[in-house]
Amino acid sequence: MHVEVLKGSHKPAMRALVEAIHQEQGLLPQFYWPNDLLGAELATAEALGVFEGETLTGFILYREVPDVWEISLVATHPQYRRRGYMEKLLEHMIAAKGQGRAIWLEVHEENVSAQKLYEKLGFKEVRRRPRYYKDGATAILYSVS
Numbered sequence: 001m002h003v004e005v006l007k008g009s010h011k012p013a014m015r016a017l018v019e020a021i022h023q024e025q026g027l028l029p030q031f032y033w034p035n036d037l038l039g040a041e042l043a044t045a046e047a048l049g050v051f052e053g054e055t056l057t058g059f060i061l062y063r064e065v066p067d068v069w070e071i072s073l074v075a076t077h078p079q080y081r082r083r084g085y086m087e088k089l090l091e092h093m094i095a096a097k098g099q100g101r102a103i104w105l106e107v108h109e110e111n112v113s114a115q116k117l118y119e120k121l122g123f124k125e126v127r128r129r130p131r132y133y134k135d136g137a138t139a140i141l142y143s144v145s
């Protein structure tokens with residue numbers, strides 16, 4: 001298992017991983033990345049991936065704004081779930097951010113597995129945004145600093 005900064009050449013693998021999640025669970029509001037939205041995000045965001053050998057098992061997209069890294073996408077391939085890949089990737093990111101910077105992300109109120117992951121890594125709930133998602137669900141904002 002190792003972590004790498006992802007480049008343009010990794011985009012097909014990132015798209016395939018997102019597609020595998022959509023195949024598994026459908027296009028749910030809690031992980032809503034149709035092609036056009038994903039293409040726009042891949043074009044502008046920073047990307048960090050976790051690998052098993054040559055295989056991309058999970059990745060994160062994020063933006064750097066002063067003092068904050070805002071995560072927009074968190075995904076582990078369905079075949080590689082619950083093996084610590086995303087924990088490893090987020091731990092790497094938390095260590096890399098250095099002191100004085102925070103990481104922010106938001107999660108659908110019903111996405112309990114993601115909430116447990118973030119809480120295990122020390123993220124704290126900051127606030128809630130009611131009716132944030134297409135299905136009317138609340139977004140929970142988490143932060144770690």
Ligand SMILES: CC(C)(COP(=O)(O)OP(=O)(O)OC[C@H]1O[C@@H](n2cnc3c(N)ncnc32)[C@H](O)[C@@H]1OP(=O)(O)O)[C@@H](O)C(=O)NCCC(=O)NCCS
Nearest residue numbers: 031074075076081082083084085086087107113114116117
């Ligand atoms: C949420 C997600 C990224 C977790 O990735 P993962 O690589 O399977 O997570 P890890 O194996 O690193 O899990 C680390 C910890 O997170 C928590 N966790 C992860 N999946 C969980 C689940 N299904 N149920 C309960 N806790 C879970 C556990 O605390 C786990 O530690 P443990 O296995 O020692 O108990 C993955 O399920 C996923 O891609 N889901 C679909 C996309 C998504 O919802 N993204 C998040 C949007 S905010």
